[in-house]
Amino acid sequence: MIEKFLAKSTGLTLVEHTQHVVTAAENLIQKIYFEENERTFWLDKIVRCAILHDIGKIHELFQENLRENKPKNAIRHEIMSLWLIEQFLELPQDECFAIATHHKGVIADGHGRLDTIILADGMPDLISQFYDFEILKQFMDDWKIAFKLKTQSLNLETTTSKLSKISTQLLNQRFQLRIEPDAKKRFHLAKTRGLLIASDHIGSARLENEIPHWKRLEIQMFQPKNDKTGKVYPFRAFQKKLQTVKNDVILYAPTGSGKTEAALAWYFANQEENGRLFYLLPYTASINAMVKRMQIIFGEEVVTALHSKTLEFFFEQLENEDDNHFENAQKARTLKSFSKELFFPVKVATPHQILKNALMGKGWEISLFDYQKACFIVDEFHTYDALMTGLMLATIKWLKDNFEAKIFFMSATIPKFLCDLIIDKIYDGNTNIFIQPNPKEPSDKVVLGQKRHQLICCKDKSITDEIDLIKAYLNNGKSVLIIVNNVKTCQNLYEEINFTKDVKLLHSGFNKRDRIVIEKLITDKYNKPQLLIATQAVEVSLDIDYDVAFIENAPIDALIQRFGRVNRAGKQESTAPVYIFENIIGNTKFFYDEEVLKLTFENLLKLNKQDLSESDLVDVCNQVYKNGYNETQKNEFEKGFNNSMINNFKNEMIAGHWRPWIEDVIEGQSLKIDVLCQNLLDEYEKLKEKGDFIRANQLLVSVYRYETKEMYIKSKEARAKYQVIVASDLIYSSRLGYLKRIDNVDDRIF
Numbered sequence: 001m002i003e004k005f006l007a008k009s010t011g012l013t014l015v016e017h018t019q020h021v022v023t024a025a026e027n028l029i030q031k032i033y034f035e036e037n038e039r040t041f042w043l044d045k046i047v048r049c050a051i052l053h054d055i056g057k058i059h060e061l062f063q064e065n066l067r068e069n070k071p072k073n074a075i076r077h078e079i080m081s082l083w084l085i086e087q088f089l090e091l092p093q094d095e096c097f098a099i100a101t102h103h104k105g106v107i108a109d110g111h112g113r114l115d116t117i118i119l120a121d122g123m124p125d126l127i128s129q130f131y132d133f134e135i136l137k138q139f140m141d142d143w144k145i146a147f148k149l150k151t152q153s154l155n156l157e158t159t160t161s162k163l164s165k166i167s168t169q170l171l172n173q174r175f176q177l178r179i180e181p182d183a184k185k186r187f188h189l190a191k192t193r194g195l196l197i198a199s200d201h202i203g204s205a206r207l208e209n210e211i212p213h214w215k216r217l218e219i220q221m222f223q224p225k226n227d228k229t230g231k232v233y234p235f236r237a238f239q240k241k242l243q244t245v246k247n248d249v250i251l252y253a254p255t256g257s258g259k260t261e262a263a264l265a266w267y268f269a270n271q272e273e274n275g276r277l278f279y280l281l282p283y284t285a286s287i288n289a290m291v292k293r294m295q296i297i298f299g300e301e302v303v304t305a306l307h308s309k310t311l312e313f314f315f316e317q318l319e320n321e322d323d324n325h326f327e328n329a330q331k332a333r334t335l336k337s338f339s340k341e342l343f344f345p346v347k348v349a350t351p352h353q354i355l356k357n358a359l360m361g362k363g364w365e366i367s368l369f370d371y372q373k374a375c376f377i378v379d380e381f382h383t384y385d386a387l388m389t390g391l392m393l394a395t396i397k398w399l400k401d402n403f404e405a406k407i408f409f410m411s412a413t414i415p416k417f418l419c420d421l422i423i424d425k426i427y428d429g430n431t432n433i434f435i436q437p438n439p440k441e442p443s444d445k446v447v448l449g450q451k452r453h454q455l456i457c458c459k460d461k462s463i464t465d466e467i468d469l470i471k472a473y474l475n476n477g478k479s480v481l482i483i484v485n486n487v488k489t490c491q492n493l494y495e496e497i498n499f500t501k502d503v504k505l506l507h508s509g510f511n512k513r514d515r516i517v518i519e520k521l522i523t524d525k526y527n528k529p530q531l532l533i534a535t536q537a538v539e540v541s542l543d544i545d546y547d548v549a550f551i552e553n554a555p556i557d558a559l560i561q562r563f564g565r566v567n568r569a570g571k572q573e574s575t576a577p578v579y580i581f582e583n584i585i586g587n588t589k590f591f592y593d594e595e596v597l598k599l600t601f602e603n604l605l606k607l608n609k610q611d612l613s614e615s616d617l618v619d620v621c622n623q624v625y626k627n628g629y630n631e632t633q634k635n636e637f638e639k640g641f642n643n644s645m646i647n648n649f650k651n652e653m654i655a656g657h658w659r660p661w662i663e664d665v666i667e668g669q670s671l672k673i674d675v676l677c678q679n680l681l682d683e684y685e686k687l688k689e690k691g692d693f694i695r696a697n698q699l700l701v702s703v704y705r706y707e708t709k710e711m712y713i714k715s716k717e718a719r720a721k722y723q724v725i726v727a728s729d730l731i732y733s734s735r736l737g738y739l740k741r742i743d744n745v746d747d748r749i750f
Helices: 014-030 036-052 060-068 077-088 093-100 123-128 133-146 165-170 173-179 183-204 237-242 259-270 284-298 310-321 325-339 351-358 364-370 386-403 416-427 442-449 463-475 487-497 512-522 556-563 594-605 614-624 631-641 662-666 678-689 693-697 716-722
Strands: 249-252 277-280 303-306 346-349 375-379 406-411 451-458 480-483 503-506 531-534 548-552 576-581 611-613 672-677 701-704 730-733 737-740
Touching: 014 036, 014 183, 036 093, 036 183, 077 093, 077 123, 077 133, 093 165, 093 183, 165 173, 183 325, 183 364, 237 249, 237 259, 237 442, 249 259, 249 416, 259 284, 259 375, 259 406, 277 351, 284 303, 284 310, 284 346, 284 512, 303 310, 303 325, 310 325, 310 512, 310 693, 325 693, 346 351, 351 364, 351 386, 375 386, 386 406, 386 416, 386 631, 442 614, 451 594, 463 480, 463 487, 463 548, 463 576, 487 503, 487 531, 487 737, 503 512, 548 556, 556 594, 556 614, 594 614, 611 614, 672 678, 672 730, 678 693, 678 730, 701 730, 701 737
Parallel strands: 249 406, 277 346, 277 375, 303 346, 375 406, 451 576, 480 531, 480 548, 503 531, 548 576
Antiparallel strands: 451 611, 672 701, 730 737
């Protein structure tokens, strides 16, 4: 009897699909972190859930939908599964809850939720169209036998047309807290739901036998070595020390000193079998580069990226291996989906991906096992604004309090006040967690005392005053890096310098397609462009190295990162000239604090024409930020750090419910949106017609909302046709990025 029912319109039977999900559950439980006594408990529980999660699909109306391949009958099969269980089986409430919510959340405002009508008013009608009692009873008996389900049957002589009161209350946001005030029990409901969802997704994707194995990190896997010759180098003293430190750490180490190897040395000491590793970075470009580095160490199948542009990253990786666009797009979507789930042991991500789970964003339940005994490397944490820093530290506390996670902060730029803030807020004043290279150790002293840059402060000048000097360096064969503070300046300098050889721009005004190409070019150690004109997009973790730099004034912590892109390895015969310009072209009020800019240049001016060590720059950083956050920033930090959802997570959380978490992070701030420049509309339409949706979306550019007020097509017809905002007064150039449309635009910009 049970063999005739379908699970999918493809013809996959319910028995086949159930077995896939059962196998996924069994394999998943073996590959995520558990205490040994917990593993057996959860294995039994999730296998039961997997066996029963889709039995409601036997409803005749649902089968009719599958046979005709169109949902003409509104029916929630998971609610029918719950009803069948309540009529015929004894099953723990958490398992019933997980089964009922494995597709949709509990009743609440918003999309993707269960419907009150289906749970209450519509039940009698649906039940009346079900098979009769004897057929249902026979099905349940056969199902139990087929899957060896060791669950007590109920000896009822008839069925009811309602769900139990406790189920209907647990499945409603308004009542769950009342019916289950015990936070531990609601936390348990959420964990059960998360595991079943993960198992169902893996089984449905037919990846149940491809869940990556956790891989123990061994020292030889991250030992420093020469990429060309394979020669192995000894660890620096501070890196070696971290191989034995089994607690949280804040590491300060200069750019080029081997921070990544240091972080892996710490992970080597703290790894737990099947425990996850999260490597957190602020920008997608640096994440993509780090994923590739981690894949070399751990293996491609173990490591994933997790950020807002993950789909494009995976697609490009697959395209490099095979030119089957359609198949690559499908694989990329699958990899994107599983990057968020209990699948990959190593994840390189933005902190926002962790924050959204602490704020109970959609899908947060799956993270409850991902984070257990996990190790988190938080790189370049100084780059975040006060609000984000507060939210991030609140999230770190959440990870430590709820999951026994271990944390490794590291940066080449840690203002003392920020280090003190972390130690005070997270570690109760315990300064022992702070580690830095030891000047008494010869291998550490090299990186601390190394002078890689000669500072040249250009008071009352802007970069345009030194165009001739830039051209002279280029004509002498030097590689030149120019970093400015806004996109328009970047584009104008490109035209003003008019360098006819190898030149590239890098800024936020490029679309995704060109950004991928540019980042590949500028990180090519042997064929990088001789001239790179960029914004702050080059600051963090892009491994580039230039001979000389011309940089607009910026906050000192940003400048330190920019310095690190010049004479990066310290291998030039002499120090590399770095020109800092006091006058900034264009408006910076949306990006930088004017007082910080003033203090930065004043303190750098004291070091004018000197060769600089990393400690010189850190001293300047501490002078600029000696008073820490200003009053506004303090308020923003406290707002983030004291976020009520994060700090009262267990008491406020509702299993199966989620919140619009992004409003907590960026409330009141200008958001960027993706638009299509009008001159790319024909190409966009052609790609869409071919079904190449990923490449079509790579043509979009991100702009601030205020830039779109008078430039996009507002008609519903146009929006429906293009399914994108078309920027009618923006044009796009692969060399320059997006620009404002003007009459008689010179053809040379294309």
